[in-house]
Amino acid sequence: MSEKFEPKIVAFFCNWCTYTAADLAGVSRLKYAPNVRVIRVMCSGRVDPQFVLDAFARGADGVLLGGCHPGDCHYAEGNYKTLRRMRMLERMLKAMGIYDGRFRLEWISGAEGDKVRSVVNDMTEKVRALGPLNLPGKFTEWDKEIEELEAHVNGGSKKEATVHAR
Amino acid sequence: MPDKPKVAFYWCASCGGCEEAVVDLAEDILTVVGAVDIVLWPVAMDFKKADIEARPDKSIVAAFINGAVRTSEQEEWVRMLRKKSQVVVSFGACANSGGIPALANQSRKEDILKYVYEDCPGVDNPDKTRPRIKCEDEGHTLTLPELRSMVRSLDQVIDVDYYLPGCPPTPKLIMAAVQALLSGKLPPKGTVLSPDIALCEECKRKDSKPADLALTEFKRPHQIQIDPEKCLLAQGIVCMGPATRGGCEALCPGGNMACTGCFGPTSRVKDQGAKFVSSVFSNIAPKEEKDIDAVLDGIPDPIGTFYRYGLSKCLLRRKLN
Amino acid sequence: MDKTAQKVWNQAHQQANSGRRTVTIDPITRLEGHGKIEIFLNDQGNVDRAYLQIPELRGFEVFSQGRPAEDMPQITSRICGVCPTAHHMAAAKALDDLYGVKCHPVGRKIRELVYNAFMLEDHALHVYVLGGPDFIVGPDAPKEMRNIVGVIGKVGLDVGKRVISMRRRIREIINYAGGKVIHPVMGLPGGVAKGISASELPKFKEIAKDGLEFAKFTLQVFHDIVLRNDAYVKLITSDTFTHKTYYMGLVDKNNKVNFYDGDVRVVTPEGKEYAKFPIQKYLEHISEHVEPWSYIKFPFLKKVGWNGFVEGGSSGVYAVAPMARLNAADGMATPEAQKAYEEYFKVLGGKPVHHTLANHWARVVEMLQAAERIVELVNDPELTGKEFRTIPTKTPKIGVGVVEAPRGTLIHQYETDENGLIRRANLIVATLNNSARIAMSVDKAAKGLIKGGKVDDGLLNMVEMAFRAYDPCFGCATHTLPGEMPMIVTLRDMKGGVIREIRR
Numbered sequence: 001m002s003e004k005f006e007p008k009i010v011a012f013f014c015n016w017c018t019y020t021a022a023d024l025a026g027v028s029r030l031k032y033a034p035n036v037r038v039i040r041v042m043c044s045g046r047v048d049p050q051f052v053l054d055a056f057a058r059g060a061d062g063v064l065l066g067g068c069h070p071g072d073c074h075y076a077e078g079n080y081k082t083l084r085r086m087r088m089l090e091r092m093l094k095a096m097g098i099y100d101g102r103f104r105l106e107w108i109s110g111a112e113g114d115k116v117r118s119v120v121n122d123m124t125e126k127v128r129a130l131g132p133l134n135l136p137g138k139f140t141e142w143d144k145e146i147e148e149l150e151a152h153v154n155g156g157s158k159k160e161a162t163v164h165a166r
Numbered sequence: 167m168p169d170k171p172k173v174a175f176y177w178c179a180s181c182g183g184c185e186e187a188v189v190d191l192a193e194d195i196l197t198v199v200g201a202v203d204i205v206l207w208p209v210a211m212d213f214k215k216a217d218i219e220a221r222p223d224k225s226i227v228a229a230f231i232n233g234a235v236r237t238s239e240q241e242e243w244v245r246m247l248r249k250k251s252q253v254v255v256s257f258g259a260c261a262n263s264g265g266i267p268a269l270a271n272q273s274r275k276e277d278i279l280k281y282v283y284e285d286c287p288g289v290d291n292p293d294k295t296r297p298r299i300k301c302e303d304e305g306h307t308l309t310l311p312e313l314r315s316m317v318r319s320l321d322q323v324i325d326v327d328y329y330l331p332g333c334p335p336t337p338k339l340i341m342a343a344v345q346a347l348l349s350g351k352l353p354p355k356g357t358v359l360s361p362d363i364a365l366c367e368e369c370k371r372k373d374s375k376p377a378d379l380a381l382t383e384f385k386r387p388h389q390i391q392i393d394p395e396k397c398l399l400a401q402g403i404v405c406m407g408p409a410t411r412g413g414c415e416a417l418c419p420g421g422n423m424a425c426t427g428c429f430g431p432t433s434r435v436k437d438q439g440a441k442f443v444s445s446v447f448s449n450i451a452p453k454e455e456k457d458i459d460a461v462l463d464g465i466p467d468p469i470g471t472f473y474r475y476g477l478s479k480c481l482l483r484r485k486l487n
Numbered sequence: 488m489d490k491t492a493q494k495v496w497n498q499a500h501q502q503a504n505s506g507r508r509t510v511t512i513d514p515i516t517r518l519e520g521h522g523k524i525e526i527f528l529n530d531q532g533n534v535d536r537a538y539l540q541i542p543e544l545r546g547f548e549v550f551s552q553g554r555p556a557e558d559m560p561q562i563t564s565r566i567c568g569v570c571p572t573a574h575h576m577a578a579a580k581a582l583d584d585l586y587g588v589k590c591h592p593v594g595r596k597i598r599e600l601v602y603n604a605f606m607l608e609d610h611a612l613h614v615y616v617l618g619g620p621d622f623i624v625g626p627d628a629p630k631e632m633r634n635i636v637g638v639i640g641k642v643g644l645d646v647g648k649r650v651i652s653m654r655r656r657i658r659e660i661i662n663y664a665g666g667k668v669i670h671p672v673m674g675l676p677g678g679v680a681k682g683i684s685a686s687e688l689p690k691f692k693e694i695a696k697d698g699l700e701f702a703k704f705t706l707q708v709f710h711d712i713v714l715r716n717d718a719y720v721k722l723i724t725s726d727t728f729t730h731k732t733y734y735m736g737l738v739d740k741n742n743k744v745n746f747y748d749g750d751v752r753v754v755t756p757e758g759k760e761y762a763k764f765p766i767q768k769y770l771e772h773i774s775e776h777v778e779p780w781s782y783i784k785f786p787f788l789k790k791v792g793w794n795g796f797v798e799g800g801s802s803g804v805y806a807v808a809p810m811a812r813l814n815a816a817d818g819m820a821t822p823e824a825q826k827a828y829e830e831y832f833k834v835l836g837g838k839p840v841h842h843t844l845a846n847h848w849a850r851v852v853e854m855l856q857a858a859e860r861i862v863e864l865v866n867d868p869e870l871t872g873k874e875f876r877t878i879p880t881k882t883p884k885i886g887v888g889v890v891e892a893p894r895g896t897l898i899h900q901y902e903t904d905e906n907g908l909i910r911r912a913n914l915i916v917a918t919l920n921n922s923a924r925i926a927m928s929v930d931k932a933a934k935g936l937i938k939g940g941k942v943d944d945g946l947l948n949m950v951e952m953a954f955r956a957y958d959p960c961f962g963c964a965t966h967t968l969p970g971e972m973p974m975i976v977t978l979r980d981m982k983g984g985v986i987r988e989i990r991r
Contacts, residue, residue, distance in 0.1 A: 045448070048440065048441070048444045049437075049440035049441075049443045049444050050435075050436050050437045050440040050441060050444065050481070052440075053437055053440050053480070053481035053482055054436065054437075054481055056481070056482065057481040057482060057483075070453065080453050081448035081449070082448075083453075083455070083458065084447045084448055084449075084450050084452075084458050085443050085444055085447045085448055087447075087455065087458050087459060087462055088443045088447045088462055088465075088468065089440070089443055091462065091468050092439065092440075092443065092468045092469060092472070095272070095467075095468060095469045095485070096272075096469065096480070096482050096484075096485050096486065097485045097486030097487050098482070098486065133486075135482070138486070139483065142315065142316060142483070142484070143322075145314055145315060146238075146241055146314070146318070146323060180568070181564075181565050181566060181567050181568035181569075181571070182567060182568040182569045183565070183567075183568020183569075183571065183669045183670060184568065185568070185569075186568050186569055186669050187568075187669055189612075190655070190658070190668070190669070192651050192652065192654070192655040193648070193651060193652060193655070195651075265565070266562060266565040267546075267565070269550040269554075269562075270546040270549070270550045272550060273546060273549050273550055273552075277549060278546040278549045278550075281548060281549045282546075282548060282549070282784075283777050283784070286548060286775070286911075286913055287770055287900065287911065287913045288769075288770050288773060288774055288775050288786075288913060288915070289774070289775045289777065289784070290774035290775060290776055290789070290793065291775075291776070291777045295777040295778065295779050296777070296779065297777075297778075297779055297780070297781060297782045298779045298780075301779040301780050303536075303538075303778075303779070303780050304536060306525070306527050306535075306536060306538070308525060308538060308540065308780040310540065310780070310781070310782065333565070333670060334568065334669050334670075386555060386557055386907075387557055387675060387680070388557040388582070388586070388675050388676050388677070388878070388879060388907075389878065390878070391876065391878065392680060394681065417666050417667045418666050418667065418672045419666075420666055421664075421665055421666015421667065421671070421672040421673055421680060421681050422666070422680040422681040423666060423672040423673070423680045423681075426561065466555055466906060466908055467553055467554050467555055467558070467908065470553070470554045470555075470558065470562075471558075474562075
């Protein structure tokens with residue numbers, strides 16, 4: 001039962017900087033936690049806040065977003081757009097009960113392979129400490145209250161469908 | 167003479183505004199009543215659950231269901247209507263995405279009960295009495311229904327064929343939907359019966375919407391005199407237009423107030439609030455965190471602003487607590 | 488099951504099955520929102536106690552917390568889609584108070600115009616669609632006729648069309664100024680969001696004129712159909728539909744009825760002024776009692792105290808809505824309405840009137856005042872002023888707003904932080920004020936009408952009339968978790984066994 005919790009972290013890395021850095025980290029044989037699933041995007045500005053919510057909804061315990069340092073964007077302004085959106089997204093996440101640490105935005109240039117390692121390791125530990133988010137599990141849990149009724153309605157059970165479950 | 171098609175209206179957790187919208191068909195309602203047999207409409211007509219139960223499956227051409235789903239009673243009803251109807255139309259913002267009642271998904275049920283019956287100003291309740299599922303009064307046993315832990319959209323409980331958006335849908339859209347159903351010219355399942363364009367497209371202020379907003383400040387509507395002609399976003403007022411489906415013909419901007427998003431998103435959007443953040447906040451002016459935060463402070467309640475009518479359909483579904 | 492109950496059961500069973508194949512328009516649903524009546528019979532088949540239960544609860548006060556106060560007019564209007572304008576306006580007035588800003592005089596006139604238009608069309612809805620059919624068609628008419636269709640049958644299709652088109656046209660005024668008629672967007676602290684263009688005035692004047700004619704016509708209909716019928720007058724004044732309680736309503740500085748503004752005045756069951764206070768002091772006068780068998784709370788006069796569901800001067804139970812408003816005021820604010828007011832009290836035996844069913848008549852009297860106010864306002868040259876809002880400058884803290892909703896006194900109170908975000912909200916909604924008296928009316932009517940276990944549809948409809956007269960809005964009254972149910976009446980025997988359950 002008490003298997004050690006291994007956080008699942010979805011990472012969106014920009015093609016020109018952070019993904020290159022992650023590549024560099026690999027080539028340099030820098031070991032980092034295997035908990036990230038990296039998705040390569042052309043620019044951090046391509047990451048719609050919907051992607052982040054969707055990642056959580058599909059079971060991510062953390063979402064990491066990596067882009068070029070301010071001023072270094074391959075598309076000039078993409079990472080500023082990211083920064084602005086994500087500042088607002090963080091506020092929304094907090095208001096929905098997803099607190100600091102599960103979502104992180106980092107600027108990592110193509111040369112900073114070591115930073116990929118330290119950020120990933122640090123985030124993995126912090127999310128591990130927070131414990132599982134497990135939204136898919138929570139969705140199932142929440143819907144139990146209506147599934148019981150579904151069974152009643154379709155199963156033709158004679159038992160009265162009571163709703164008294166405080 | 168063949169039977170007229172049978173139509174049902176039902177309401178769940180709603181305010182009655184959707185019913186009023188049907189009444190607001192005004193003279194047209196006589197046309198509708200002439201063309202169909204209404205077999206269920208609790209606000210105006212007699213029905214028994216048994217009447218619907220006794221009908222053969224799929225014998226109702228269309229069921230229009232409004233309101234969010236909060237109690238098991240409502241769940242039973244909508245499931246039964248699903249069985250008996252060929253087509254289920256989710257009617258209005260509450261059925262589509264939870265509506266304003268879904269803002270309760272940011273609170274726990276216990277907190278709501280405690281506030282209402284104990285902490286609310288003016289409550290005189292030293293014994294901390296609460297309404298109970300079952301209680302005795304003067305030797306009589308009385309029961310009350312239980313409330314679910316969260317507010318759901320209709321399609322989170324049953325399969326839905328079409329959606330009529332709006333809080334409430336406009337009489338024009340309602341008539342169009344009824345006519346489409348009667349003519350049998352049905353769009354693909356899952357269609358939202360309203361133009362699949364952003365509200366901005368039909369807003370009279372559209373021409374004054376700048377390509378790059380470059381906002382340095384958000385203003386709350388009570389803080390400024392609102393220009394009745396100019397794009398509201400350009401005036402620094404949060405207007406949900408860019409992330410909201412058209413079809414109402416921009417009624418609220420016509421009333422000189424911002425769109426609050428009641429029509430929900432277009433078909434290309436999964437999460438209305440997140441999409442709004444994506445489209446509008448990318449284009450504020452500052453580049454430094456501190457300055458960005460100062461601009462964002464102008465929107466003190468992001469959830470209530472971006473998910474005013476759609477918290478049940480937020481990808482996260484409710485506040486985690 | 489005892490014999491009487493068995494008999495009732497058989498009858499009920501027969502009746503339920505005979506009605507099954509007909510699609511009819513049901514009387515009990517001629518109200519907004521939902522309720523549930525439990526009637527307990529004793530061994531003799533008489534009513535031991537009848538309960539009106541409200542089986543739902545929403546959470547507006549709670550989920551308002553943390554929201555910007557200026558969003559409240561739009562959020563709280565979703566408490567009720569039938570009377571969104573009342574909530575919208577009470578909220579806007581609470582915002583004026585919250586920000587310590589006086590409503591701009593032009594803005595105030597626009598608000599009043601919209602508000603009176605709303606009052607007129609909403610009362611018309613009740614008179615012709617919800618409550619009126621009981622009289623126009625008859626309380627024990629076949630149930631498939633006790634509805635708007637029956638009303639049209641009685642008064643003619645032309646009149647029916649006139650009602651429909653008049654309501655639509657009056658609502659155009661709200662639509663214009665409010666952006667939307669269902670859930671308007673106009674209300675802001677210090678005024679309104681949108682002015683009225685002079686080019687609209689000719690149309691509005693036309694609507695106003697026709698609206699007044701329509702109100703007069705409605706009074707005539709009431710005269711011809713209700714007052715000329717002795718049986719109806721007898722029914723209205725019968726003890727079964729009578730409770731002597733306190734009455735509450737807003738009055739202007741001359742103690743005349745005012746829907747939009749004024750002080751709250753309370754009169755005793757004898758009709759003497761008991762209290763008069765600005766709304767900011769409402770917590771000194773109103774407390775709310777909780778019962779375990781209903782989600783609705785029961786407000787009462789704090790200084791009199793809660794003494795249970797009883798009438799009289801020593802019980803804090805009070806009433807709101809048209810009859811109560813007329814009792815609580817010294818007269819109407821407009822001439823035609825005043826004439827109707829005087830006749831009302833003359834026929835019903837002087838002030839105060841305690842007959843619940845008199846609400847229907849009082850409602851028509853109020854339609855006249857609303858229509859006359861609309862005429863005054865559309866002819867006011869200030870109405871089309873180019874400025875209509877005062878921008879608030881003070882730091883918000885606490886604000887209370889009140890209006891007379893069609894269904895009675897409606898109070899919104901908001902407490903905020905210095906940024907104007909809601910910390911606490913309290914909503915005392917019109918039907919809530921009436922909740923104790925409505926519960927008593929249902930109990931008394933059931934006891935007076937159901938004897939020896941004899942129950943039929945006509946009798947039950949008359950029990951329903953006891954609450955329908957209030958034009959109750961249980962949607963509103965239970966603004967506190969979403970969840971609504973159809974109206975259910977359950978008849979129970981001594982042991983609590985179900986004799987008959989009617990779901991509508």
